[in-house]
Amino acid sequence: MKTRLPRLADTSGPKGFLPSGVDVRRGRHDEAEEPRVTDGFGNAGQAEAITQLADRLQGPLFLPGEGDYDTERIGFQLADAHRPEVIVGAVSASDVQAAVEFAAGRGIPVSVQATGHGLAGPATQGVLISTRRMSGVRLDPGARIAWVEAGVCWQQVIDAAAGHGLAPMSGSLPQVGAVSYSLGGGIGLLARRYGYASDHVRRLEIVTADGRLREVTAESEPDLFWALRGGGGNFGVVTGMEIGLVPVPRLYGGGLYFEAGAAILDGWLGWTSTVPEEMTSAVMLIPFPDIPEVPGPLRGRRVAHIQLAYAGDADTGEKVIAPLRDLGSCLLDTVRDMAFAESAAVFDDPSDPHSYQGTNAFLREGTGVAETILAQTHSKLRLIIGLRHLGGALSRPPQVPSAVGHRDARYLFSVLSPADGFDHSLLRAAHDGVLAAVAPWATGGSTLNFQFGPADPARIPTGYASADYHRLVDLKKQIDPAFLFRGGNTIPDTALGTN
Numbered sequence: 140m141k142t143r144l145p146r147l148a149d150t151s152g153p154k155g156f157l158p159s160g161v162d163v164r165r166g167r168h169d170e171a172e173e174p175r176v177t178d179g180f181g182n183a184g185q186a187e188a189i190t191q192l193a194d195r196l197q198g199p200l201f202l203p204g205e206g207d208y209d210t211e212r213i214g215f216q217l218a219d220a221h222r223p224e225v226i227v228g229a230v231s232a233s234d235v236q237a238a239v240e241f242a243a244g245r246g247i248p249v250s251v252q253a254t255g256h257g258l259a260g261p262a263t264q265g266v267l268i269s270t271r272r273m274s275g276v277r278l279d280p281g282a283r284i285a286w287v288e289a290g291v292c293w294q295q296v297i298d299a300a301a302g303h304g305l306a307p308m309s310g311s312l313p314q315v316g317a318v319s320y321s322l323g324g325g326i327g328l329l330a331r332r333y334g335y336a337s338d339h340v341r342r343l344e345i346v347t348a349d350g351r352l353r354e355v356t357a358e359s360e361p362d363l364f365w366a367l368r369g370g371g372g373n374f375g376v377v378t379g380m381e382i383g384l385v386p387v388p389r390l391y392g393g394g395l396y397f398e399a400g401a402a403i404l405d406g407w408l409g410w411t412s413t414v415p416e417e418m419t420s421a422v423m424l425i426p427f428p429d430i431p432e433v434p435g436p437l438r439g440r441r442v443a444h445i446q447l448a449y450a451g452d453a454d455t456g457e458k459v460i461a462p463l464r465d466l467g468s469c470l471l472d473t474v475r476d477m478a479f480a481e482s483a484a485v486f487d488d489p490s491d492p493h494s495y496q497g498t499n500a501f502l503r504e505g506t507g508v509a510e511t512i513l514a515q516t517h518s519k520l521r522l523i524i525g526l527r528h529l530g531g532a533l534s535r536p537p538q539v540p541s542a543v544g545h546r547d548a549r550y551l552f553s554v555l556s557p558a559d560g561f562d563h564s565l566l567r568a569a570h571d572g573v574l575a576a577v578a579p580w581a582t583g584g585s586t587l588n589f590q591f592g593p594a595d596p597a598r599i600p601t602g603y604a605s606a607d608y609h610r611l612v613d614l615k616k617q618i619d620p621a622f623l624f625r626g627g628n629t630i631p632d633t634a635l636g637t638n
Contacts, residue, residue: 188241189225195237198230198272211269214255215314218494218558219592221252223267229289230272232344232352232378239376240350242266243623250626251376253290253316255492257323259587259627260594268376270318275379280305283384284341289377291317294483296382301480305384308336311421311446311486318380322371323588324543326551328392328448328482331419331531333385337368338537342381347374348623357539366614369542369603371587373611373629374618391456392448392485393474396436397467399424399443399516404509406466407445408526411505416531417450418459421486424516424524436470441516447474448485496566497555498598499589500574501548501582502526508580512552515573520556520566522573527551542611544604545584552577553589563593587628596631 193200201208202225211228212221224247227238242249248265252258270289276296277286280303285296294313300306310320310327325336333339343355345367353375357364366374397403407422414420422445429439445463449456453476460474477484502508505526512524527550534546554573556566574581587602600608612634615622622632 188245192225192227192237192241196227196229196234198234199228201226201228212252212267213492214252214258215492216255216258216495216591217492218496218563219258219261220255221250221258221262221267223250223262224264226267226269228269228272232346235268235270235289235346235376235378236350236352238266238268239346239348239623243348243350243621246621248625249376249623251289251319251372253319254292254314256312256315257319257588257591257627259590259592261592262626270316270376270378273378278303278384283386284381285384286379286381287317288379289316289318293317293320297480297482300384301388301478304386304388306387306479306482307382307384308333308339309482310336311483312488312490313483314490317382318377319372320588321380321382322367322369322377324369324586325588326527326529326533326586328390328419328485329385329387329450330533331416331528332450334532334535334537335369335541335543336382337541337543338532339383339385340368340380341383343367343377344379345375345377348619348621352378362614363618365540366542366611368537369544370611370614371628372624372626373615375624387450387479389453389476389478390448390450390482390485391453391474391476392446392482393477394471394485394487395445395447395460395463395469395474396471397443397445397469399441399513400467401509401513403443403445403466404513404526407443407463408505408509410462411528413462414459414528418456419448419450419528419531421446421525421527424512426516426521426523428521434471440470442470444487446486448482494558495555495591496558496563496570496593497553497589497591498570498574499551499553499585500577501529501545501584501586502550502552502577502580503548503582504580505550508577511576515554515576518569520561520569522569523555524573525551525553525555527553542603542607544602544607545582545586548582548584551586551589552581555591567593590628592627594628596633599628599631600634602628 201211211226229235250262251268253270273288273290275288276299278299292314293309296307308327321336321340346352355363426441427433427437529548554570585601615630
């Protein structure tokens, strides 16, 4: 049963979207105040339009200048937070429909935020739909399926499935939103054994630019079903999805931490060619600061953190990872048998909101790349460089085709930096330099799920096979001809021939 949240008790005197002095509940207007002009409709209709929208909503509505506006607009990514003209705190699909119809009727853009982990660029106008209140999860353990609403985080699905010996295709940090993660493909802890998260999506409900709530399956709307699995937020606001679960109650995994060096990185790269599909792994090169918050063995060191997730029994898992223990003296070892509900311990990603920027590239091979990568870690900037081992089920096409591309890549290379106190253009230049260094090994493709703002329209086509990108552009023209959904890493308007 959906929770009905009360509307804001007081929306009088908002600043920014409405002229100062307007009370949308009482219709007051202080003539002495200069009204702000907002794209999409005239000043005279602003108060009435906001009142009508608020009256349609079950959830709250937030406007600039109100006490809760800043809390609502800020997600996990603190760099370049959204500053929209209106925020709709949706609690149901009907709330999403109301927000989309409001925006479409005025020609203003729509952006969506659940957790805000993958923020690629701030929404500075239009409507932001906050879906975090849509947090329902329903399981059918016998059928191994789950229905998740738009704002659900992976940990909620993990916890619901754990009691039945099942697991979802969740990622390294379970606080990430399940829907947005899956729409972008989703390379998770079980990826080499079971493929992309999007491969396990069976059904979606989406509100498109015409305000319709559509059920999308491979049978009902095959083109849109293909596009949504990998095509991101280009085609509407997904309000819920049905996903398949897999029988993985436990993992053997965790981290091996070494002093970063060519022998460690080359050793891991060579080891990846020997492992079974049940083993999904990555390595992160991290320059840890010398501060009390960092564990003593890692403090002030340049560390290679090998992250391991074996989807099988602990004895076999230990035999698989044993060659890695011979690579050098381990600074810290957190590998253990664990319930899948504890899977966040594998990557041990930061769980507190912070500011960061990053980019990525797929690599066709890893032979000879170690020294080049290690040279990049000497930057004065704090560059965190990662390699994820692909292949296995990730390399095979799903039973129902999707827009996820570059399945022939062997590794995903990524670079990320904390952005606090740094000029974004400086970070972008540094990251571009790192990508240039590994270009001889790169396929030319990337994944938009690991592209962290500001959005670069020129990179968006690299997220797909060329033919698939053109197919997505054509479908975008059909489904969203007014280009309503254009926040973050969406198809750029230049691709649609608009201004």
